[in-house]
Amino acid sequence: MKLSSAPCVSYWANPRVAKTLTLKGLTSCRGTVDLPGSKSIANRALLMAALCGGVTELRHMLRSDDTQRMLEALRALGVTIEELNATTVRVTGCGGAWPLQPDELYLGNAGTAMRPLTAVLAATSAAPVCLTGDARMQQRPIADLVAALLEGGAAVEYQKQQGFPPLQINKPLQGGTIHVDGSASSQYISALLMALPLVSAPSHLILTGEVVSWPYIELTLAMLRDFGIKIEQHERQAFTISGGQRYSSPTTYWIEGDASAASYWLGAGVLGGGPLRIEGVGRKSIQGDIGFVDYLRKMGASATLHDEYIEVNGGELIGIDADLNAIPDAAMTFATLALFAKGRTAIRNVANWRIKETDRLHAMATELRKTGARVEEGHDYLIIDPPAQIKHAQIATYDDHRLAMCFSLLGFSEAGVTIEDPECCAKTYPNYFSELQRIT
Numbered sequence: 001m002k003l004s005s006a007p008c009v010s011y012w013a014n015p016r017v018a019k020t021l022t023l024k025g026l027t028s029c030r031g032t033v034d035l036p037g038s039k040s041i042a043n044r045a046l047l048m049a050a051l052c053g054g055v056t057e058l059r060h061m062l063r064s065d066d067t068q069r070m071l072e073a074l075r076a077l078g079v080t081i082e083e084l085n086a087t088t089v090r091v092t093g094c095g096g097a098w099p100l101q102p103d104e105l106y107l108g109n110a111g112t113a114m115r116p117l118t119a120v121l122a123a124t125s126a127a128p129v130c131l132t133g134d135a136r137m138q139q140r141p142i143a144d145l146v147a148a149l150l151e152g153g154a155a156v157e158y159q160k161q162q163g164f165p166p167l168q169i170n171k172p173l174q175g176g177t178i179h180v181d182g183s184a185s186s187q188y189i190s191a192l193l194m195a196l197p198l199v200s201a202p203s204h205l206i207l208t209g210e211v212v213s214w215p216y217i218e219l220t221l222a223m224l225r226d227f228g229i230k231i232e233q234h235e236r237q238a239f240t241i242s243g244g245q246r247y248s249s250p251t252t253y254w255i256e257g258d259a260s261a262a263s264y265w266l267g268a269g270v271l272g273g274g275p276l277r278i279e280g281v282g283r284k285s286i287q288g289d290i291g292f293v294d295y296l297r298k299m300g301a302s303a304t305l306h307d308e309y310i311e312v313n314g315g316e317l318i319g320i321d322a323d324l325n326a327i328p329d330a331a332m333t334f335a336t337l338a339l340f341a342k343g344r345t346a347i348r349n350v351a352n353w354r355i356k357e358t359d360r361l362h363a364m365a366t367e368l369r370k371t372g373a374r375v376e377e378g379h380d381y382l383i384i385d386p387p388a389q390i391k392h393a394q395i396a397t398y399d400d401h402r403l404a405m406c407f408s409l410l411g412f413s414e415a416g417v418t419i420e421d422p423e424c425c426a427k428t429y430p431n432y433f434s435e436l437q438r439i440t
């Protein structure tokens, strides 16, 4: 697995004003929370709707930094996106023939914009276009996706550092037999699955390496079906994709609540005793992170999955030892819940935490230790022995929304917690902390 990132830029380079938020003495968490729309579904839905020939109304749209990056990029390409209300947008697709040809698209730190747009624009852009992002995005590898695009006939040129954005697409993707290494990110595979139906030739996409975060590939396939794209899957090894396909609009599309965000409320519902009802996602979810509920139950929580909501009623936590490769985002919440559990928790097979918003394995180990926990940081795992008593800690968040949100659970400890730069949660959940205040 190739997981090195480019040399680190200090997170203090982030221009956001560093504020702190102290949470202490939270004792209950009851009532109902409505989840915001899923980031993964929202950004796929925006792109797929833009690729349709007709109009699509996207309901329960997430409004956050990541979706804003996708929305602005599509507008720069000439797609009309009307905001009908706070959570509904109407996208007038252009069938992959973009009305405008921007020189450059800025995608912040949104992996779900950078990777799919790289592949889709390689398949559709009529002119060279440069894709760039913030300082952290410029440290997040994209070489395995670019290698696949080159094999498929595209010409892609790195603008600064080999293997990392910014990059310029100079010549279109043709299709054919393409290999892609999925051991660093499933997003490379999802991106190719969205792009290859658009080229004229058929493709055979062969997966190499030990593919990570598999459920996100299933999510992509499910949504492609909803938008009229046909892909033949050969188990977990390969896909056959006819060329010359057209995305067709489902007319309206409902974006499920964010299952990764549900993990913070599930944690709060356990520590605060519930009863808490989490609306927007449930048994019928197409998101892999719904699997968090099963592991939480193994940890001793009382949580029930209904068709479209989850109910949680407290529980006494015990440590678990689990391979959480399938749910890398929600997995972070177990690291902070581990501080409240009896016994040791091991979170395994999460090497790709190192190339996300920050090096999450190192950041989590560093911040967990501030609470008095004993933490072993392995190359792809964390082993956490909780402290006898959680100490108050000021938690650095490294411009990583999930660090801010999962450490908020320490507000349920006697000592409490101070979170630096809580506003970084705007990447996927801008009103998380106001919701936490309301519900606790």
Ligand SMILES: O=C(O)C1=C[C@@H](OP(=O)(O)O)[C@@H](O)[C@H](O)C1
Residues within 6 Å of the ligand: 039, 040, 041, 111, 112, 184, 185, 186, 187, 190, 212, 213, 216, 328, 329, 352
């Ligand atoms: O496809 C997606 O929507 C995502 C896939 C996962 O990334 P990796 O495949 O890089 O693990 C996940 O961590 C990310 O938040 C969203």
Ligand SMILES: C=C(OP(=O)(O)O)C(=O)O
Residues within 6 Å of the ligand: 109, 110, 111, 112, 329, 356, 357, 402, 428
């Ligand atoms: C890894 C994440 O984001 P991205 O889509 O930028 O990879 C995340 O949201 O946890």
